[in-house]
Amino acid sequence: MGYKIPGWMWLACGIIMSVYSQIVNSSTENNMMPFFYVGLFFLAIGIFKIVVSVITNPKVKVAKQSIKEDSSSTENNFKIIYCPSCKSKTYSSYRHCQNCGFKLN
Numbered sequence: 001m002g003y004k005i006p007g008w009m010w011l012a013c014g015i016i017m018s019v020y021s022q023i024v025n026s027s028t029e030n031n032m033m034p035f036f037y038v039g040l041f042f043l044a045i046g047i048f049k050i051v052v053s054v055i056t057n058p059k060v061k062v063a064k065q066s067i068k069e070d071s072s073s074t075e076n077n078f079k080i081i082y083c084p085s086c087k088s089k090t091y092s093s094y095r096h097c098q099n100c101g102f103k104l105n
Contacts (some may be wrong), residue, residue: 006049
């Protein structure tokens with residue numbers, strides 16, 4: 001129930017609605033101005049949500065760096081070995097070869 005629509009989605013919907021309403025309004029005699037204003041409103045919401053998310057989440061770059069550090073530390077714990085049966089690469093922590101199923105340990 002707590003689904004949140006991301007800011008980029010608001011921006012996309014606002015741009016599409018505003019541009020399409022202007023195209024239809026210029027090619028026909030229909031009054032599409034309310035849709036244009038709703039599109040601008042969606043644009044404003046999208047910009048607001050993106051600005052707020054950038055201000056409140058400065059830790060995104062730090063989190064990405066820590067993930068890279070964690071993945072490098074796990075790579076050092078697992079050595080690549082070759083299966084004696086099919087000669088494919090696999091990790092030393094695996095009990096069976098992923099390619100042929102040969103028991104490694």
